[in-house]
Amino acid sequence: MNRRDSLKLLVAATGSIMLPAGWVTQARSMATGKPRVTGPAHDGFAIQPAFTPLVFGEIVPKGWILAQMQRDLRTGFAGHLDEFCHEVSSDIFSSGRNRPGKPNNANVTADPWWNGESEGNWRCGQMMMACLTRDTESMAKADAYVKHILASQDADGYIGIFSPELRYRGNGELWTQTCLFRGLLAYADATGNEQVHDAVKRAVDCTIEGYRNKELNLTWHDALYTDVLEDLYTRTKSKSYLDFALRLYHASPKLTDFFQQPIIDNKFNQCFRNGHGATVVEAMRMPFWFWLATGDEEYLKFGVSAIAAMNEFVMPSGAVVSEESIDAPPRPWNVGYEYCSILERQVTLLNAGQKKGDAAYFQAAEHLWFNAAQGSREPDGSAILYCSYENRLSIHDEMGKRQRFSPTHEQVAVCCCPNSTRVASYFIRNAWMRPTCEEPALVATLYGPCEMKTQIAGVMVRIEEDTQYPYANEIEITVHPERPVYFCLWLRDPEWSDETKISCSGARIRRSGTFWQVRREWKAGDTVHIHFHQEIREVRALGEEVALQYGPLLYALPVPSEAQTVKTYAHSNLTDYYVTKSKDADADLALPAAERNRSFGFVPKAATGTNPDYPLDQPGTVLSGTLLRKNGQSAPATLVPIGAQSTRLRRVTFPIA
Numbered sequence: 183m184n185r186r187d188s189l190k191l192l193v194a195a196t197g198s199i200m201l202p203a204g205w206v207t208q209a210r211s212m213a214t215g216k217p218r219v220t221g222p223a224h225d226g227f228a229i230q231p232a233f234t235p236l237v238f239g240e241i242v243p244k245g246w247i248l249a250q251m252q253r254d255l256r257t258g259f260a261g262h263l264d265e266f267c268h269e270v271s272s273d274i275f276s277s278g279r280n281r282p283g284k285p286n287n288a289n290v291t292a293d294p295w296w297n298g299e300s301e302g303n304w305r306c307g308q309m310m311m312a313c314l315t316r317d318t319e320s321m322a323k324a325d326a327y328v329k330h331i332l333a334s335q336d337a338d339g340y341i342g343i344f345s346p347e348l349r350y351r352g353n354g355e356l357w358t359q360t361c362l363f364r365g366l367l368a369y370a371d372a373t374g375n376e377q378v379h380d381a382v383k384r385a386v387d388c389t390i391e392g393y394r395n396k397e398l399n400l401t402w403h404d405a406l407y408t409d410v411l412e413d414l415y416t417r418t419k420s421k422s423y424l425d426f427a428l429r430l431y432h433a434s435p436k437l438t439d440f441f442q443q444p445i446i447d448n449k450f451n452q453c454f455r456n457g458h459g460a461t462v463v464e465a466m467r468m469p470f471w472f473w474l475a476t477g478d479e480e481y482l483k484f485g486v487s488a489i490a491a492m493n494e495f496v497m498p499s500g501a502v503v504s505e506e507s508i509d510a511p512p513r514p515w516n517v518g519y520e521y522c523s524i525l526e527r528q529v530t531l532l533n534a535g536q537k538k539g540d541a542a543y544f545q546a547a548e549h550l551w552f553n554a555a556q557g558s559r560e561p562d563g564s565a566i567l568y569c570s571y572e573n574r575l576s577i578h579d580e581m582g583k584r585q586r587f588s589p590t591h592e593q594v595a596v597c598c599c600p601n602s603t604r605v606a607s608y609f610i611r612n613a614w615m616r617p618t619c620e621e622p623a624l625v626a627t628l629y630g631p632c633e634m635k636t637q638i639a640g641v642m643v644r645i646e647e648d649t650q651y652p653y654a655n656e657i658e659i660t661v662h663p664e665r666p667v668y669f670c671l672w673l674r675d676p677e678w679s680d681e682t683k684i685s686c687s688g689a690r691i692r693r694s695g696t697f698w699q700v701r702r703e704w705k706a707g708d709t710v711h712i713h714f715h716q717e718i719r720e721v722r723a724l725g726e727e728v729a730l731q732y733g734p735l736l737y738a739l740p741v742p743s744e745a746q747t748v749k750t751y752a753h754s755n756l757t758d759y760y761v762t763k764s765k766d767a768d769a770d771l772a773l774p775a776a777e778r779n780r781s782f783g784f785v786p787k788a789a790t791g792t793n794p795d796y797p798l799d800q801p802g803t804v805l806s807g808t809l810l811r812k813n814g815q816s817a818p819a820t821l822v823p824i825g826a827q828s829t830r831l832r833r834v835t836f837p838i839a
Contacts (some may be wrong), residue, residue: 189776226419232539232626233615236636239372242314243610245631249795250563251311251606255320257668258563259589259756260311260603266751267589269300269596274343275362276334281345290595295354295401298343300596307603308580309365313372314607330368331362332381339384340392350392352399356407356430359389363410367608379417386414390426398433402455405434406464412471424475431468441469441484444491451509459504459523460597463492467533474537482538489534489543492527497572498721498729498826498834499557499736500550501525505569505581513837514572514723518581521566521598524555524779525605532612535627539617541674544627544634547609552652553736555605557832558826561798564756565589568598572834575646575741575769577761583678586748587830588758614645617672625672625697629657639669646689652824653797655679657712661704673698673712676732681715718781718805728773730805730821732786737805737821739771741831742762761830770812771819772839782838783807784821796827810839 241252257260264271266594272278274286274297285294305327312320335341342349343358370378398404407425411578415423432438436454440462444453451457454465469485472478495503501519510517528547535543566616567577568591569584578583583593590596613628614636622639622777629651635644642664649657659671675682677698682698688707689702700710714732723729730737742764749758763769777783784807792802805821822828 183573183625187265188483224425226415227474230618231474231537232628233453233536233617235536235612235615236634237309237371238368238611239313240636241389241610241613241632241634242316243606243630243632244646244648246414246653246795246797247606247610247630247632248315250561251315251820252317252536253796254563254603255308255311255315255317259565259599260308260312260563261317261320261323261755262834263304263308263589263599263603266754266756267300267592267596269297269590269592270304270600272297272301274298274301275341275356276813279345280343280348282347286343290592293354295343295358296595298354298358299361299403300600301670302358302365303597304600304603306361306368307600307607309369310372310607310611311603313369313463314610319798324369324494328366328375328378332378333386335381336388339381339388341381341385342389343695350389350396352401352404354401354404356389356405357401359385360403360407364413365596367410367413368611374692381413382410383418386410386423387816390422397626398430399428400434402458402461403464405430405437405468408468408471415471415475419440424578427468428472431472434465437465440465441488444488445494448494448511449509450491450495451507457507459502459506459508459520462508463502463504463523463530464526466492468529470534470537478807481720485534486538489530497554498723498731499554499572500527500546501558501570501572505584512572512724514727514729516571518569518585519554519558520569521555521558522586522787524550525601525608527603528555529608532608533738536612537614541627542677544612544674545677547612549734551605552734553824555602556798556823557736557738557829559602559825560587560830561796561825561827565758566591566599566602568594574761574831575763575833577830579760586760587745588749588756589751589754589756590758591760613647619670622667622669623660623672623699624669626659627674629674629676638669643667643669650794650797650802651714653802655714655716655733657714659710659712661708662706663704666703666705668703671700671710673710676714676734678719678731679714679716683713683715684710685713686710716786718784718786720778720782723835727837729835730782730784732803732805736824736834738824738829738832738834739809739819739821739836740828741828741833743831744792745830763831767811768811771817771833772812772837774810775838777807778838781807798823799827809836814839 228566268290276285280286280294287294289296309324311483312324321649366382411423411427440453446452455461466488469481473481501524503512504520504523505518528550531543531547558570565587571582613632614634615625617625631649644662646660684698686700689700692699719731721729721731743761746760747757773782784805787806789804792800801822809819811817
């Protein structure tokens with residue numbers, strides 16, 4: 183999706199079309215959901231969110247997503263990072279707490295809170311992946327860690343990285359709690375362990391009380407304690423969590439100024455925290471909760487305008503510019519983006535979409551994970567890039583030692599690798615939601631192979647979503663209620679599909695804005711079939727270069743390359759490595775202008791030998807065509823999805839010759 187399209191998607195108008203029952207072919211239309219104004223606080227909210235997330239664990243992955251997550255846990259770093267990385271195994275929340283004269287600062291920056299971020303985020307990701315995949319070994323590791331943390335909780339309820347003498351002074355205390363508590367709350371939901379939920383609540387109550395009469399000296403990410411506070415507020419409706427969140431918001435340096443003027447001189451680097459990419463992007467979700475909880479429309483304006491401003495800094499793959507700071511236009515050749523910012527942008531978009539019901543946010547989040555996130559990691563989960571360029575002709579510690587494949591990135595900071603373990607779980611967790619409406623309903627906000635089990639209209643319903651999406655354009659949804667029950671399925675219509683077809687025998691199918699609504703009394707085995715219309719589309723990058731998108735995926739030209747190991751890890755077969763371009767690789771290639779009105783002559787073709795569980799090891803669909811060399815000669819070319827194994831080095835954007 184290019185930046186012009188991203189901004190277009192934020193403009194919404196509502197419309198609906200009545201169509202014959204059974205199947206429909208749609209005409210393109212844009213719309214948003216509608217949060218409901220309820221006046222005085224109802225269930226803690228002055229304005230009801232457009233959608234409500236399901237309980238973590240009610241949606242689990244299937245197909246290629248499950249296979250990827252299982253491989254990440256079993257042979258990648260996601261399941262074993264503590265076995266070879268000190269930053270995530272220093273036990274900083276228990277025996278390794280910072281104490282007077284004994285800081286836990288064995289990291290590249292010698293910072294006493296940094297290991298709390300690394301350990302907290304990795305444990306969060308590992309716990310979520312274990313719960314969703316039901317991997318026996320991973321679940322045993324998660325269970326043991328949770329038991330260990332609860333046994334370490336102080337009598338007053340404190341869980342954190344500081345001994346009593348050092349608490350409630352800032353220094354990353356709130357941020358590190360955030361990193362861990364998000365995972366503990368997800369674990370509590372997935373396992374039904376109320377003891378864990380109660381432990382987190384006691385810990386947060388203890389921290390709020392500890393800061394009651396103290397100045398808030400916030401560090402980089404401390405304001406994101408609001409993620410945990412929002413979760414507890416939604417569960418308990420206790421105003422103390424909202425009050426403390428608003429206190430954090432107003433105490434954050436330059437944060438309120440940023441929301442009132444999200445871009446200064448077309449850059450974010452004038453705003454709070456020097457425009458640090460992950461910090462800026464994560465903060466953008468804060469106003470959406472404040473809007474719903476208080477009813478103050480000013481917060482909504484802040485959130486929407488900040489995300490719209492961010493779109494000016496977004497690459498074709500969906501990643502926001504962030505070589506630590508958001509301070510340059512999205513040039514695909516020499517401006518990079520950070521994996522932490524990929525994750526935080528994803529969470530912010532999903533959070534905003536849930537509050538507003540705007541399909542554009544879900545579309546952007548889906549695009550981000552399928553393209554930028556997959557394109558910055560190895561398909562087998564063995565390593566990621568801390569920072570990446572859209573076009574990569576070299577991976578050799580460019581961007582301040584931030585561009586190499588690594589399972590840790592200890593040479594810079596162990597932040598991106600732990601964060602990368604959370605991306606798939608957040609995607610699955612938000613794939614289905616409940617819309618705020620009069621009738622019982624469920625909404626498919628993101629697409630991919632998964633299974634969901636929840637109650638609707640008092641009946642337990644299991645829904646299977648079988649598909650190779652985004653690597654195929656067909657989805658089959660099978661409904662299994664315990665007994666016949668009437669409800670409505672909302673199905674998001676992707677912006678890139680001009681002629682989506684929905685079929686469901688005996689159902690009433692209606693277009694409402696950017697969603698299809700399928701109504702019927704459902705019986706066990708009833709199915710809905712979705713067919714998306716895919717075309718090769720031109721996506722404009724900065725300047726005169728363009729990328730090619732087929733369906734939801736960007737396609738790239740693999741550049742022949744060679745890997746060079748630069749670091750090995752004890753107790754692991756994982757390594758750090760550079761990647762260099764082979765001598766015979768073409769560099770100066772362009773798309774033929776004469777074929778522009780025919781997708782530059784490229785056509786989709788099915789490839790053989792692919793494994794449907796691992797579609798990025800060897801893609802099943804490629805784009806076949808011809809590029810032009812600098813001397814005008816034709817060069818046959820095969821483009822593959824941006825995250826494919828063969829695209830360690832790649833060309834995503836091309837000039838038009």
